[in-house]
Amino acid sequence: MPRLARARTAVRRLMASLLAAAACTACGQPAGEGVVVRFSGSALGAEAEVLRAQLARFMEANPGIRVEIQPTPDAADQRHQLYVQWLNARAGDPDVLQLDVIWTPEFAAAGWILPLDRFAPPVDSFFPATIEANRWRGRLFALPWFVDVGMLYWRTDLLPRAPETFEELRAFADEARARGATPYGFVWQGARYEGLVTVFLEHLGGFGGAILDADGRVVVDEEPAVRALECMRGAVESGLVPRAALTWQEEQTRFAFQNGQAVLMRNWPYAYALLADSAQSRVAGRFAVAPMPAAPGGEPTAALGGAQLAVNAYTEHPEAAYAVIEYLTRPEQMLERARVVGQYPTRPALYDDPALAASLAVPPAQARAIIARAEPRPVTPVYTQLSELLQVRLHRALTGQQEPAAALADAAREMRRLLERAGLGPGASVAAGVPVPGGGASAEARVAAGR
Amino acid sequence: MLRGAEDGGAMGRAPRSTVPAHVPARAPGGGGRVAGGPPGAGVPPAAQRSMEAREARLAWGFVLPALAAIALIALFPLGWTVWESLHLHDLRMPWLGRPFVGLDHYAEALGDERFWGALLHTAIFTAGSVTLELLLGLVLALALNRAYRGRGLVRMAVLVPWAIPTVVAALVWRFMFEGQAGIVNAVLADVGLIDRSFVWFIDAVAAWVPVILADVWKMTPFVALLLLAGLQNIDAELYEAARIDGAGAWRQFVDVTLPLLKPAILVALIFRTLDAFRVFDLIYVMTGGGPGTSTEPIALYAFNSLLNYLRFGYGSALSVIIFLVTFGLALFYIRVLGADLTGERR
Numbered sequence A: 001m002p003r004l005a006r007a008r009t010a011v012r013r014l015m016a017s018l019l020a021a022a023a024c025t026a027c028g029q030p031a032g033e034g035v036v037v038r039f040s041g042s043a044l045g046a047e048a049e050v051l052r053a054q055l056a057r058f059m060e061a062n063p064g065i066r067v068e069i070q071p072t073p074d075a076a077d078q079r080h081q082l083y084v085q086w087l088n089a090r091a092g093d094p095d096v097l098q099l100d101v102i103w104t105p106e107f108a109a110a111g112w113i114l115p116l117d118r119f120a121p122p123v124d125s126f127f128p129a130t131i132e133a134n135r136w137r138g139r140l141f142a143l144p145w146f147v148d149v150g151m152l153y154w155r156t157d158l159l160p161r162a163p164e165t166f167e168e169l170r171a172f173a174d175e176a177r178a179r180g181a182t183p184y185g186f187v188w189q190g191a192r193y194e195g196l197v198t199v200f201l202e203h204l205g206g207f208g209g210a211i212l213d214a215d216g217r218v219v220v221d222e223e224p225a226v227r228a229l230e231c232m233r234g235a236v237e238s239g240l241v242p243r244a245a246l247t248w249q250e251e252q253t254r255f256a257f258q259n260g261q262a263v264l265m266r267n268w269p270y271a272y273a274l275l276a277d278s279a280q281s282r283v284a285g286r287f288a289v290a291p292m293p294a295a296p297g298g299e300p301t302a303a304l305g306g307a308q309l310a311v312n313a314y315t316e317h318p319e320a321a322y323a324v325i326e327y328l329t330r331p332e333q334m335l336e337r338a339r340v341v342g343q344y345p346t347r348p349a350l351y352d353d354p355a356l357a358a359s360l361a362v363p364p365a366q367a368r369a370i371i372a373r374a375e376p377r378p379v380t381p382v383y384t385q386l387s388e389l390l391q392v393r394l395h396r397a398l399t400g401q402q403e404p405a406a407a408l409a410d411a412a413r414e415m416r417r418l419l420e421r422a423g424l425g426p427g428a429s430v431a432a433g434v435p436v437p438g439g440g441a442s443a444e445a446r447v448a449a450g451r
Numbered sequence B: 001m002l003r004g005a006e007d008g009g010a011m012g013r014a015p016r017s018t019v020p021a022h023v024p025a026r027a028p029g030g031g032g033r034v035a036g037g038p039p040g041a042g043v044p045p046a047a048q049r050s051m052e053a054r055e056a057r058l059a060w061g062f063v064l065p066a067l068a069a070i071a072l073i074a075l076f077p078l079g080w081t082v083w084e085s086l087h088l089h090d091l092r093m094p095w096l097g098r099p100f101v102g103l104d105h106y107a108e109a110l111g112d113e114r115f116w117g118a119l120l121h122t123a124i125f126t127a128g129s130v131t132l133e134l135l136l137g138l139v140l141a142l143a144l145n146r147a148y149r150g151r152g153l154v155r156m157a158v159l160v161p162w163a164i165p166t167v168v169a170a171l172v173w174r175f176m177f178e179g180q181a182g183i184v185n186a187v188l189a190d191v192g193l194i195d196r197s198f199v200w201f202i203d204a205v206a207a208w209v210p211v212i213l214a215d216v217w218k219m220t221p222f223v224a225l226l227l228l229a230g231l232q233n234i235d236a237e238l239y240e241a242a243r244i245d246g247a248g249a250w251r252q253f254v255d256v257t258l259p260l261l262k263p264a265i266l267v268a269l270i271f272r273t274l275d276a277f278r279v280f281d282l283i284y285v286m287t288g289g290g291p292g293t294s295t296e297p298i299a300l301y302a303f304n305s306l307l308n309y310l311r312f313g314y315g316s317a318l319s320v321i322i323f324l325v326t327f328g329l330a331l332f333y334i335r336v337l338g339a340d341l342t343g344e345r346r
Helices: A002-027 A044-060 A076-088 A104-109 A128-132 A168-180 A194-206 A222-237 A244-245 A250-258 A270-275 A318-328 A331-340 A348-352 A353-358 A364-372 A385-397 A404-421 A443-448 B002-012 B013-021 B024-034 B046-083 B104-110 B111-145 B149-164 B166-177 B183-191 B206-234 B235-245 B248-277 B281-286 B298-308 B310-343
Strands: A035-040 A065-070 A097-098 A143-149 A151-155 A183-188 A261-265 A287-290 A302-310
Touching: A035 A318, A044 A065, A044 A318, A044 A331, A044 B149, A065 A318, A065 B298, A076 A097, A076 B298, A097 A104, A097 A318, A104 A302, A104 A385, A128 A143, A128 A302, A143 A364, A151 A270, A168 A183, A168 A194, A183 A250, A194 A222, A194 A302, A194 A385, A250 A261, A250 A270, A261 A270, A270 B310, A287 A364, A302 A318, A302 A331, A302 A364, A318 B046, A331 A348, A331 A353, A348 A364, A385 A404, A404 B166, A443 B248, B046 B310, B104 B310, B111 B149, B111 B206, B111 B248, B111 B298, B149 B206, B166 B183, B166 B206, B206 B248, B206 B281, B235 B248, B248 B310, B281 B298
Parallel strands: A035 A065, A035 A097, A183 A261
Antiparallel strands: A097 A302, A143 A302, A151 A261, A151 A287
């Protein structure tokens, strides 16, 4: 019978622990344990290690707060879908959300994330563009964690210098190709996805155009935009950009450039370290980065990307959640992230720090110059929808199914209809409509009530 | 909600999924009829009526669980989808609330160029793939019907493409057609038919070639199998009689094989049309609907609206439209052509 007795004891223990667990759930905040903050963000490989180390230090300094990492998909679209579903269900978990730079206005307008102004974040020590991208109707909703910008990679062994205009770019690349140096001239991300919009945005800025103007009106069908798209399509039709690039995302363009098949490439900073690794790259030591070119009347433009940290509006612990964000965006944590995973700090002052020069592949002064010019994508709560409409039309124009002007006219018409449906049309003020979520159930409301 | 029922079939490509999705509505009537037995001889009418009533009750008892299951997994989600389609429900614009909008989403679909495009693409895909599958399937079935050594082995081998999961097959075909590295470009460029750098997936017309080929490759064995079963039902004596009458091979095929194969051809046609109309996985993997949206079928557009763009109301309206069209097709086949399947043999 001893076996049976053992089994009984085991069952009893199991029941006891289940009851204890149930009791803890019931009381919400187990006494003595402090609060638990759930953090959801990129946590794969080296990023996970540096994040864990930083959170461990945070918990040591703040014994009352326990931070748990909640795994979420790393692919932006999937994470976005998941967040939207959770927040529609008013889930208070995870407390801290890692947002893509283009989501902040959407989440802010939906009332899913808290304004951070009352915590008095040091906004002046961040790049102004990264702060602007996180503002909605005058209030700050997220802090920039690290920054990504579009860059022009060019072959130092094939070109005399980086091209400054699109015409120069074409001339340089044609000359190198005529010599038989490479099969392709210029490679960028041409598949039908968000990356195509960032490439378009950089051409658009280069021609002095925009998707939305300062008042939120759609101007993507105006002349500079048409010229920008004609420039991209001309590049494809003339063979400067390979037709295959219309199915490429970041990695395919990197492979082409890395194998020495292209003279120039538009890509994010992540590619630099990989291209500089002579074990896998044929162009190690023979390339550099520069701002994207511009046409007369335009400015060299880099699309602004990167990650932001925000507080879930339904959290039980807004103060603790902000404390985590404040800690992770401190200069020393940013320097560590730069060293371990090569991500670019969002504080310009750090680019004078010698430690950063050792960590980043791109010389800090160059990187800062490019980031300072970075252009946020349209700051609107319906950005992802606008982008989807634009992706389809851009791809139709580039694959020769539609003329650029017609494609952009259609895109603009669809965008205006969408803005109208969203209540964001000309003259409409969504500010009045920025809802207080949950009829007072939100953390913001609770905080306001003095909780 | 509807998508679950609809896509289960498209994903698995299992033939059984097509019919149950649309037939359930007919089940209650059928269930009722089952109860009526042949009138017993010599039983008093009253007793017979009570026995019939008892049997009817028993029959209802037997079919009730099935009816409940159908209501739960087919009718309830369908009703919910219809309800959703009448409401504005956009997860990404929660500030708009969820007001009742009547038939607005249907009106939007009718004015939506992408919707009509998707419908057209679905029709192109269905017509192209089903025609080729029937023709090739018939040839294959005739070949398989011959008596020769190792026939069993050949029949098994022919079925292999059908047994491969659609997503895997789609990935392999995409790989073969991909740019300069793809085997298709290498071969066709050697023959001199295309330029080696030709990109299939960025051409609005050429992108259909790999898509339809992959579907034909995968589904022809299934059609062949159905037709083979039909062929084997044809009495060998009929051919003998035809030969004696002096009919050649072609004459035998046209006057004996084809008419007697008609029921099997219709079955294959029904399965394949309904399946092809809901095509999703193959195109999702191979082209994602591109370039632009020029290979996007209606099921993929509904999926995008629902799960990527999170427009539950509009996506539901599109799902309801898919349902109505497939339902209409099924009804058409069953009513108009069904007589040939179930009716008396000639």
